[in-house]
Amino acid sequence: MSQEIAIRVRGLVTRFGRQTVHDGLDLDVLRGEILGVVGPSGCGKSVLLREIVDLQPVTAGEITFPYFEEHNIEPRRGVMFQDGALFSNLTVLENVEAPLREHTGLSPKLRAEIAGLKLSMAGLDPSAYDKKPAQISGGMRKRAAVARAIALDPELLFLDEPTAGLDPISAAKFDEMTRDLARSLGLTVFLVTHDLDTLHAICDRVAVIYGGKIAAIGAIPEVEAHATGWVKEYFSGPRGRAAGRGAAER
Numbered sequence: 337m338s339q340e341i342a343i344r345v346r347g348l349v350t351r352f353g354r355q356t357v358h359d360g361l362d363l364d365v366l367r368g369e370i371l372g373v374v375g376p377s378g379c380g381k382s383v384l385l386r387e388i389v390d391l392q393p394v395t396a397g398e399i400t401f402p403y404f405e406e407h408n409i410e411p412r413r414g415v416m417f418q419d420g421a422l423f424s425n426l427t428v429l430e431n432v433e434a435p436l437r438e439h440t441g442l443s444p445k446l447r448a449e450i451a452g453l454k455l456s457m458a459g460l461d462p463s464a465y466d467k468k469p470a471q472i473s474g475g476m477r478k479r480a481a482v483a484r485a486i487a488l489d490p491e492l493l494f495l496d497e498p499t500a501g502l503d504p505i506s507a508a509k510f511d512e513m514t515r516d517l518a519r520s521l522g523l524t525v526f527l528v529t530h531d532l533d534t535l536h537a538i539c540d541r542v543a544v545i546y547g548g549k550i551a552a553i554g555a556i557p558e559v560e561a562h563a564t565g566w567v568k569e570y571f572s573g574p575r576g577r578a579a580g581r582g583a584a585e586r
Contacts, residue, residue, distance in 0.1 A: 341402045342367040342411075342492060342524045343388060348397035350383055357383055359548030360397075367403050370518055370525040372535045375545035376566060381528045382418070384545070385494050388526065389413050404491070414485035415494045419501075420477040422469040422484070428455065428476075429465040432484045439488060451487065457520075458483040459513050475506040479513065486521065493518070495527045499534055511537045532571075544570075 343365035350358040357380035365371050373381050386392035388399055404411040422431045432451035436442055442450070455465060458479040469477050478498060485493060498514065499507035515538040518525050527539065535542055535556060542559055544552040544567050552559045552567050560571045 338367045340367040341365070342404070343526070344400045344402050345384075345388070346398050346400075348384070348387070348399070349395045350380060350387065350392075351395045356548060358397075358545075361545070361549050363543060363550050363553070365524060365526060366541075367524050368518075368522060369540040370515070370527060370538050372539035372542045373526065373528045373545065374530065374535065374542060374570070375551075379545045380548070381545055382496050385415075385496055385526060385528055389415055389494055409491075411492055412488060412490040413492045413494060414488065414490035416478070416481045416485045416496065416498060418496045419474075420469070420481035422477055422481060424469055427466050427468060428460070428472065428480045431469070431480060432487050435484065435487045451483070454483040454487050455480065457486070457517060459509070475502050475510065478502070478510060482513070482517070486517065486523075489521075491522070491524060493523045493525045495525065495529075497528055497530070499529065499531045504533070507531065507533065508537070514538055 341364050343363070345361060345363040348358045348361040349356070361384070373384065375381055383392060387394050401411040422428075423434065426434065429448065429451050432454055433447045436447045436450060440447075452462070452465065460476060460479050460483065464472050464476055464480070469480070472480070482495070482498075495514065499510050502510060511534050514525065514527070517523060527534070529535065539556070541553060541555055543550050544559065546566055552563065556571070559567065563571055
């Protein structure tokens with residue numbers, strides 16, 4: 337992880353009618369890190385993700401990509417949405433081919449080869465490639481969604497609640513896959529989650545959204561050392577202590 341800033345958020349305000357979700361939020365995401373973004377339900381974690389990937393307009397403030405702007409590079413972004421959001425009428429392989437079909441002029445044969453490679457990197461067996469999303473497990477759908485997210489070789493990978501609904505063993509394997517992909521591909525990962533085990537297992541830093549702002553940010557020990565209020569309750573409660581013990585044992 338470098339100290340170069342991949343994503344910079346300054347003075348972000350997000351309103352939906354009379355409801356203010358973000359109120360002057362500032363955040364820096366460092367190039368090459370896995371940043372876990374947490375906070376109470378409704379605090380705007382997924383909204384922030386959608387704003388960074390240009391799927392949701394901001395009310396005020398700015399989102400920039402300093403490292404990429406400095407090097408005159410367009411920041412490529414891959415997104416895994418909640419529950420995978422695969423196309424139900426396409427096979428797993430066709431789902432991963434979809435962005436290649438839309439954004440490149442590659443031949444069908446080469447598209448299929450690249451899609452198969454990405455699925456392999458995401459840990460999916462070839463026996464799943466020709467199945468529809470409804471014919472595979474939830475964990476397999478999430479892996480297929482990650483494969484689609486990295487189809488166009490992004491530098492920035494966004495994961496929205498990637499382990500939600502998975503059993504502990506599947507979640508741990510998914511965390512391992514995420515860490516391995518980030519390291520092997522040099523990804524910067526923005527990971528929205530409620531999963532304390534994921535935070536302890538793979539995140540370099542954690543950002544806590546509370547009250548419309550970043551209430552705390554840093555490595556988990558740093559955040560815990562200065563935690564108050566909701567942040568302290570989250571990390572020091574029974575589940576937080578259990579996740580911490582599990583990480584220490586690993």
